[in-house]
Amino acid sequence: MLAPLLALIPALAAPAPQAVEPPAITRRFIPLTAQRRADTAAYAKRHYGRATSEIARPLTIVEHYTVNDSVDATWRTFAPNVADPELHELPGTCAQFAIARNGRIVQFTPVTFLCRHTVGLNWAAIGIEHVGYSEREILSNPAQLRASLRLTRWLRCRYEIPVRDVIGHAESLSSPYHRERVPALRTQTHGDWQPWAMRRYRALVREAGC
Incomplete structure (x- = not known):
């Protein structure tokens, strides 16, 4: 259950931001309609035991790659509130941020909107x-990697997220925050950002510090 877990987490109010400047971010929000928020709350109730469209406090950062050619294509995938082709469930999938090959960072939703991007972890x-x-x-693209590390550093320091909790999608099942109420989905994960890549990425995150 999500509620007992939340009770164990101290200071759920957003912590005071650390003195880290945010990177340049372009806002291009997907439509967050009343219906999408309601579908998100219903999803959170089914999967995590608490009806909400908001993250109480971010506890982990999950890295993904798009398997497409552009931020535009990614936005078009996330913008419609339609059932996803894999699990056939509402709301539509999304992530809070995307990073273009040239290093441009685009924000799709508020940081604490509960996006569907990682089964078992979306609540946090x-x-x-x-x-x-x-x-x-991605690791061999200096502009994209530099932007990624700047964004991850800013978010990690702002929300006091330990380096160990910056993970790849492929590592989702090993996260201490993984929670899933639907039995058929308790081992559901994806292959993007394998552990070998995340070990290298986390080393760079650790080196950047706060």
């Missing part, structure tokens, strides 16, 4: 999408 996770088709592609 900020999702960052990277335009591209593989970890190697």
